[in-house]
Amino acid sequence: MRLMIARSVNLMNIPNEEHMRTVASAADVTELDATQTLTDAAYYRIREMILDGSLPIGTSVSVVALAGKFGMSRSPVRSAIERLMSERLLSRTTSGAAVAAPDRLDLLDALAVRAPLEGLAARLAAPHIDEHALDDLSAIHERFDRAMRDENQTAARRADLEFHQYIQNLSGNECLTDTLERVQTQVVLAAYSTAWTTSKRQAVLEHARILDALREQDGETAQAAAERHLANLTNRVLDEWKRHESRSPRGR
């Protein structure tokens, strides 16, 4: 039970009442903090520190230091670090752990895995679309669009993630949701690590096409649109690297 709740917390710890309405009761959300163990707390704190950049790539993390910082003993911190290592957010160093530094190949690999899974999610989500879900998705899409016009990168990325996660949750396939969350986390970290700062202007249009297909409950088209979105995303990464060839490449 607790595990399921933890699982449904999304990548950036975005308040996700809207998501919850479709997949879980609101009671679970409030229950979250109540039943959380110290290990969970440490896990989410470290994870957030990694994903929001306050623990930069390659930084070595020590159990004792974090335990002191969090005001808890080493045990829960140690458990949290082990969990993050199994998720590839932290990597083993000669002694201890460090924030993983995925290279360009890792990013491409993760995107290659994400593509068919996002397609599957879109296809499975199509028959589950209802008016309420469409409203939510449209609102998220609108936020994404506005954030792009305001050039608010943080809000844009958040809305981008929310859009995909909403569709994933709609798919109703828990295994898919789990798997995609893991891969997506790696993409986010790899984007940091490779200093990938792609413009998301095109992404807005591509999201719109996915949304259109979902509105028609056309699973095949939604799948194709999602896969094309990921393919274009990958191409934009490659283009950007080609343009910035001046910097030293980080290939394996």
Next chain:
Amino acid sequence: MRLMIARSVNLMNIPNEEHMRTVASAADVTELDATQTLTDAAYYRIREMILDGSLPIGTSVSVVALAGKFGMSRSPVRSAIERLMSERLLSRTTSGAAVAAPDRLDLLDALAVRAPLEGLAARLAAPHIDEHALDDLSAIHERFDRAMRDENQTAARRADLEFHQYIQNLSGNECLTDTLERVQTQVVLAAYSTAWTTSKRQAVLEHARILDALREQDGETAQAAAERHLANLTNRVLDEWKRHESRSPRGR
């Protein structure tokens, strides 16, 4: 480093020197046991007990009991159990953990995720095929065929897994390998849990088609063959359930 090694150990703890030759040096294999921590040892022992059926579905596992059985303290056992819970092999119970009992829907979900990923693996593996890899794959396929004729279910399942894992490793996409291993583990457990005893006769033919496509280095065809294989597998599950409708369904 150690994590990477652990990751490349395959599902059933099959001796996999052949796999290793393509993705890692033999030194890593020998190093495996040397650098293994007690936590790793406990992890693999429990995992194997789950996957070979000596810990039946739903059995509750206790830290102290296993610690006593393994002759180690509670700490490493506890870590191993946490890891297995994050991989969904164990599920949280009100107090403690139990061997997860995936239902039919879980199995279908996992198969749905596996399908496009196996397809991707086959497509990516095609350009990496060389004579040596073909020999290995053919040998595995031959073992699968013979095991089926001998009606040796254990050997058949082992060869089946090896076949897929060999292709996954050939893909060269580490993220894909990781992801597929997790999903595949869940499929194996769900197969146990739902008492799925499908005949693998058709699978032999479908593997042959994948192998043919790989021999021609035809990625598209290999992908299609792998996806069809998984689709057929799913259909066989559904057919079997339909036939055995007499038993009480285990739907959610």
Next chain:
DNA sequence: CATCATTAGTCTGCATGCAGGATGTGTCAA
């Protein structure tokens, strides 16, 4: 001055103590 050895400090991995909570049992009363 450069290089090597020693040593102090730090960290991980494991063992173990302990409190809080859940479970099951036995006893007692109705």
Next chain:
DNA sequence: TTGACACATCCTGCATGCAGACTAATGATG
């Protein structure tokens, strides 16, 4: 016989002690 309550037991999650390994800095020596 049945229901309720107290108690004993078990187990988890957390804190902490400790040994071994690794790091790094300092001093000794050619």
